[in-house]
Amino acid sequence: MALWLFVFLAVISLVSALGVIVQRNPVHCLLALVLTILALAVLFIALDATVVGFLQIIVYAGAIMVLFLFVIWLLNLQAETGPTGSLALKFFGTIASAALVAELWSFLLRPHLKVKYVGESASYGTLGALSQKLFTDYLIAFEATSILLLAAIVGAVALARRAPGQRDSRQGSLP
Amino acid sequence: MSSIPLTWLLGLSAAIFAIGVAGMIMRRNILVMFMSIELMLNAVNLAFIALAHRLGSMDGQVIVFFVMTVAAAEAAVGLGIIISIFRNRETVQADDLTLLRW
Amino acid sequence: MINFSQINLVWLPVLPLVVIATAAMVVLLVGVRVDDEESDGLGWLALASIVIALVLALGIFGQSGIAFAGAIAIDSFSAFFELSILIAAALTVLMSLDYADEHRLPGAEYYSLLLFSVLGMMLMATASDLIVIFIGLETMSLAVYVLAGLLRRDPRSSEAAIKYFLLGAFSTGFLLYGIALIYGATGTIKLVAIHAALTGPLLSNPLLLLGLGLMLIGFGFKVAAVPFHMWTPDVYEGAPTPITAFMAVGVKIAAFAGFLRVFMVQLGPASAAWTDVMWAISALTMTVGNMLAIVQSNIKRMLAYSAIAHAGYILVALTAGGPQAGGAILYYLLGYAFTNLGAFAVVVALERRGAAGDQIADYRGLATRQPLMAAAMAIFLLSLLGIPPLVGFVGKFYLFNAAVHRGFVGLVVIGVLNSAASAYYYLSVVVAMYMQEGGFLEETRRSRPALVAAIAIALIGTVLIGIYPEPYFTAAGNAYQSAMSPEEVHAATAMAP
Amino acid sequence: MTVEIIASIVKSVLMIVIGLNLSVFLLYFERKGSALIQDRVGANRAGITGLGKKLGLPNLGIINTLVFDPIKMFTKEDFVPDGADKFLHTLAPFLALFPVMITFVVIPFGDTISIAGHQIDLQAANLNAAVLYLLATIGIGVYGIALAGWSSNNRWSLLGGIRATAQMISYELAMGLALIAVITTYGTLDLQEIVRGQGGVYFGWLPRWGLFTQPLAFIIFMTAGVAESKRVPFDLPESESELILGYFTEYSGGKQAVFMLTDFAEQALVAMLVTTFFLGGWQMPWLYRDGFHLPGGAFIAMPALAISIAGILAFLIKVLALCVFLGLVRWTLPRFRYDQLMRLGWKMLVPLGLINLLITAFLVVAVGSAS
C-alpha cells in the first residue's frame, strides 16, 4: 500500500470518527460512522484482507448501520438541542481518552515492538483461505456464532415485541 | 504494503479506539454511545487485520469475521433494548434514566 | 478441499453443549404454541435438559485433551465449571417457574434465552482459545442483556437492560482489543500455544503487557470488579429477580472460568506483570463492595454489592495464583452458587408483582410469619457472611489459605476486615427478619413447590458442602490442575505438600 | 503497464457508457413501451418543428424523451424544502447513483482478447472477489435513498425512505443467498470465471447457463433484483397513490433527474447481473473459442476476433432483452401491498434460498463444482 493511501484513509477515518462523537444530529453521527467504516474497509483490502474488507462493508455499513438508521427513525430522534453531556464529563472524557491514547501509543510505538512473521501463503486473504480456517480451526467458534445469532434474534424479537396489552406510547409511526 | 510500519497502523487503531471510548464517556445519547462502541470494535478489527498482515497468519482475519458477526448480533439486541426503553420512557438520554440510581 | 480429519471431532465432551443448544431450540419451537401464562411446561423442559447435561458433564471428569483444533479443552476444569453453571441454571429455572407465570414473562423466549446464556457460559468454561471464550462470553451476555429487560412493562427492567448492555458492550471492546494485542504479541490465540510462547523477551513485549491490561479490564467488567462495577447494582435491581440471581451467580462463575483459564492457567508465566494491579483491584473490590452494601435499603442492591465484595474475595486468590488458589476459587464458586441462589430464591419468594417486597424493611417480622423462610434466608446470609460450618466460610477459608500460602498476608488481612464489616449489612436483614416487627403482609398465594424445592436444594448444598468439603475441594483442586499443562502440574505438585 | 491502465480506463468508461445508454433506453421504453402496452400513443413528437414527420419518420417520441425531458429537468428550479437537512438533501441523489455506477465496472462483457500481444480482459475491473464487491455496493446503495427520504423533512418522503430501506435490506438477503448458491456452484467469486463456467452444454445441446444449472437461484435473484430496483410490483417506496413520490417527492430538477437515472441504471444493472450469473454472460450458445459446435455435431469455424465481438454482442442482446422483459413486468403486474412484499421476501424467498443453498452444497459435495 502506498503511503499516500494510508495517510488519506487514516485522515478520513480519524476525522469521521471524531465526527461520530461531536455531531449533534444522530443521523450525522451515523453517517460519519459509516464513512469511518468504509475507510477502514478500504484499509483492510489494502492490507490483503480482501474478503474481510468487503464483509466489513456488507455487514457493517450495509446492515448494522442501516439498522441503526432505522432505530433513529423509529424513535424520531432529532438533533440534540441542549448540551450533550455535562462539561465535567466532557472534560473527564477527553482527559481519559487522551491518556488512553497516549498510553497505547507509548506502548505501541516503541521501536522494539516485535512481531514474528509466520509466513504468508499465496492464498492469503482470499475467501478460500478464510473458509479453510473457518471450517477447521474455528469450527466450534463458527457453530457457536450461529447460536449466538439465533439468541440475538430471539432476544431482539422478545424485547421489541410489545408485551400483551402494552400499547405503544406513540401511535402508528411505521408504514 | 511493507512501506507502512505496523506501529502506524496500530497507532491509528489506538486513536480510533480512544475516540470511541471518549464518545462512550462524553455522549449521553444512548444511540450515539452505542455508535461509539461500534467505533471501538472497528478499531479492534483494524488492529487484528494489521497484526494478521504482519504475522502472515489468517487467524486475525477469521477473528475479524467473528467480531463482525458478534457486532451484528449485539446491534440487534442493543437496538431492541433501546426500542423497548423508548417505549417505556420516551427518552434515549442516559441522564434521564434515573429510576435506578446510576 | 477441506480436510475434515484436521478438526479432530470428539463429540462426547461437547455433548452437554449440544444438549443445551438443542433444548433451547426445542423450547423456542414448542413455545410458539404456548401462551405466556402457561410456560411451566417449557420450564420443566429446560430443567430436564439441564439435568441431562449435568449427567453428561459428569462424564468429562478425569478426561484430558483438546478437541476441535485446540478450541475446546476436555478436562476436569471444564467439567467442574460446567457443573457449577448447570447447578446454577437448574436452580434458576426452578425459581423462575412461578415467577415467569406471575409476571407474565414470555415463556418461550425466557427459557430459551436462559438456555442460550447457559450455553455461552459452558462454552466459556470449556474454551481453550481466546475467540471461543469471546464468543461464549457474548452468547451469554447477549442473552442476559435481554433477560434483564424482559419485564417489558417495568421501566426499571429496561433501564437495567440498557445499562447492562452499554457497559457490557463497552467492556467487550476492551477485551477484544486485549485479545488483538496478545494475538499480535504471540501470533496465536490458542491458549496452549500462548502459554508455550510466553518465554524470555516476550514477557516484556509491550503488546503483551498492554493486551493483558486491556483483557483485565474486559474481564473486570464481567466479574464486576471495582472500578468496573458501576453497572452491577442498577442492573441487579432492575432485572427480574431470578435473572438477577442468575447474573450474580452464573455470569460470575462463567466469567471467572474464563478469567481463571486465561490469566492463571495460561498467562501464568506473565503473572509478574499483573499481580500488583490485581492486588489493588482485589483490595478495592472488597472494600468498595462492602462499604456500599452497608448503605443499601433495597435487598437486591444489597446483594449486588455483596456480589461485588465476593468477587473481591475471589480475586484475592486469583492475585495469589498457584494450584491451591485455583482449587479454592473453583470450590468457592460452587458454594457461592448454592448460597447466593438460595438467598435470591427467598427474595423471589417474598417479592410481589410490581416489585414490592424488595426493600430490606419489608422483611420485618418475617420470622414470625414465615419461620422456615426466614430461617433459610438467615442461613444463606450467614453463609455469605462466612460463618462456619456453612460453605461460605469454608470457601473463604480456602481462598485466604491459598493467598496466605503465597505470601499475600496483607491482602488477606484486608479481606478479613472486610468480611467482618460485611456482618453489618448481612445481619441487618437478619435483624429485620428476627428482631423487628411490621413489614408488609404477603397476600395469600398458591403454594409454589418449585420455588421451595429451589430453596431446599440450595440449603442442602450450603450446609452439606460446608460441613464436609473434602470431596468437593479435592475435585476442585484436581479440576484446576487438569487445566494446566503437564510440566506445570509437575512443578505444582513438587511445590505442594 | 501503461497499456493496461489505458485499457482499464477505456473499459470503465465503456461500461459506464453502456450502463447510461441502457438507462436512456429504459427511459425511452418507459415512455413508449408503456404506451404500447396500454394502447395509447405516448410520446409522440418525431422531431423539432415537425421535421421528422415531414421526413416520414414514425412518431417514436425520441426527441421528447431523450432531448426535451432532460433539458426540462435540468433547467427546473432546484428546490430544497424548508427545514430540510440541506447538505444531506443535496448529497442523497449522488449517494444513490454512485454505488450503482461503480458496480458496472466488475461486469464482464466479453472474453479475454489479445490486442498487440496484450491480454485484455473485457471487464473493467477484474476483482477476484467481485461478488462480494457487488453485494457491498448494493448494500451501500441504501443510503442515498434512505437519506433522501429522511432529509426532505416530509412525512411521505420519510415513509418512502423507510419502505425503500426495509425492502432493499430484506431482498438483499434473498439475493445474497441466491448468489451464494451460484458461487458455491462455480467455486469462485470472480465474475469472469463464473461466466466462463457457463460455457459448454448439458446433454449435448442445452447451454450450461446458470438458468439451467441454478433455476431456483435464477427465480430468486430475478425477483429480488426487481425488488432491489424498486420497480413495479415492488415500487411501494415511491407509490404515487400513497406516498406521492416517496423518497424523492421533495426533489426537483437535476436532482430528481439523478434519482430517475439511478432507477433506470439499477434496472440495467439487474439485467446485466442476471445475464452474467444466469444467462451465460457473453457466452453464445454452442460458441467455443474456435467456433460453433452445434448440437448434432456440426461445426462452424470462426476467427478469434469475430468470436470476441460475437460475445460482446451476445451480452448486449441478452441485457437488452432482459431490460425489455423487466419493462414488461413493470407494466403488466399490479403493485404489492407492503405486508405482502415483506412476506414474499422473508417467508418465501429467504427459505427458498436456503433450501437452494442446501441442495447446492449437497450436490457440490456429491458431484463436484460446475467449473
Place this chain on the structure above:
Amino acid sequence: MLTAIIFLPLLGALLIMMQSDERTVWNAAFVFSLVPLGLSFYMLWQFRAGEAGYQFVEQYPWIPSLGISYHLGVDGISLFLVVLTTLLITISLFYSAGGDIEERAREFCFFVLVLETGLLGALLAVDLFLFYVFWEVMLIPMYFLIGIWGHGERIYAALKFVVFTMVGSLLMLVAILCLVFSARQHLEHITFDLPMLYQVPLSTTEARWLFAAFALAFAIKVPMWPVHTWLPDAHTNAPTAGSVILAGIMLKMGTYGFLRFAIPLFPEVAVEAIPLFMALAVIGIIYGALVAMMQPDLKRLVAYSSVSHLGFVMLGIFAFNIQGIDGAVYQMLNHGISTGGLFLLVGMIYLRRHTREISEFGGLWKSVPIYAGIFMVVMLSSIGLPGLNGFVGEFLIMLGTFLRLKLAAVFAVTGVILGALYMLWTYERVQFGPITKAVNETIADLNGREIASMVPLIALMLLMGFFPRPLISRIEPSAARLLERVNVAEARLDERRHRAALAATAPRGLDSRILKVAAAK
C-alpha cells in the same frame, strides 16, 4: 464421648424445632441440656487426675487435603470449663422456662442449645480449624439471643458484639493460616493440629505478629481494656439467660484461648508481653471497678465487675507461674458461677420490677428476704470472701502475681478492695435501708423454680471455697505442662537478651573499623 457431649445439644435443638407445644419445648430443651451435663460429670469422674495430656481423645480425618482433622480432647484446663458450661446452660434453660422468656420459646431453646454446642466444641477442639469453626459458631446464637430477647438497644448491642468479635476472630484466622503455612514449610506437611503446631519454630517478628492477632481476638472476647466496650452493651441488653451464658462461659473463651493457644503457641512472645498484659489487666481491674461503682444500672454494674474480674484472670495467666495459672483457671470457674448467679438474681428482680435502676430499689431485705439472702452469698463469693470460692482464686492469683511482678500485685489489691467496696455499697443501696418505693413492698419473693436454679450455684460456691484441692489437682498438671513451655521460652529469651546486651556493650567502633579494613583490602 466428647462428640456426644458436643452434639447432643445440637441434636436436641434440631428436634425441638419440630415441636410446637411450648411446654414440650421447654421440657425437651431441659432434658437435652441435662444429658450433656450428666455426661460431663461422668467425664469428670473418669478423668485421670495426675495426667497432663489430653484425655478422651477422638481423632478422625476431616479435610485431609489440608491436614485438618476432627480432633477432640480434654485436659485439666478445659475440664472444669466444660462442666461449668453444661451446668450453666442447664440452669439458664431451667430458669428461663419459669417465665423469663415468654415468646418464641422454641427458637430460644434452639439458640441456647446451638450455643452450647459451639461453646463445648471450642473448649474441646484440639484442631485449630475445628476450634475456629466452633468459635464462630457460638457467635451467631448469642447474637440472636441478645437481638431477639434482649431489652433496650438490643439490636445495636447485638451487632456491636458480633462485629467486635468477628474482627478479632477473623484476624486470628489469618494468623492461623500464617502459622499453618510456616508449619508446612517446617514440618513439610500441612496440618492444623494443635500439638503439631506447638513444634513449629517461628522467627521473632513472625511470632510477634501472629501472637498479636491471636491475642487481639482473645482479648476482645475476655474482654480486656480497652477493647471491652462491647461488653456492657451486650450484657445490659441481653436477656437473663444470655447474660448468664455470656458472662459465665463466653468470656472464659478469651482467657481459655490465651491459655490454650496464644501462649503455648508463641511462648517467647508471651513472655515478652508480660508487662504489657499485666498493665492492661491491672488497668482493667481498676477501671472496671471504678466504672462499676458509678453505674446506676444494676446489670451494667455486674457487667463492669466482669471486666474487673477478668482482669484478675489475665493477671494470673501472665504471672506465668503455677500459682498464677492455677488461680486463673480457678477464678474463671468462680467468675462463671458467681457472676452467672448475679445475673440470674438481677434478672429475677427485673422480672418483678421491670427496671434495673439501683435507685428504684432499697430495703428489699424486708419484702424479699430469701432473695436478699441468696444475693448476699453470691455477692460475697464475687468479692472473694474467705470460705467461698472467690477467695481461693483471687488468693492464688495474687500470690502468683506477687511472685512475678510486685507492683502489679499492689495495684491489683486495690482492685480487690474497690470490688468489695462497690459490691457492698450496692448491696446496701438495694437491700438495706427503708423501702422508698411503695411497689417494692408488694413484690413476691423467689419461687421454687428460681430457688432451685440458684441452689446448685450456691452449693458450688461453698464446695469450691472449702475444697479447692480436687479441682486444683486436676488443673495443675496441665498448667504445669504449659509452664514448661513458657519457662523454656523464658530461658531462651533471657539468654538472647543476655547476648544482645553483651553485643551492645562491646565497643561499637570496632566492627566498623574492621569493616573499613576489609573494604580497603
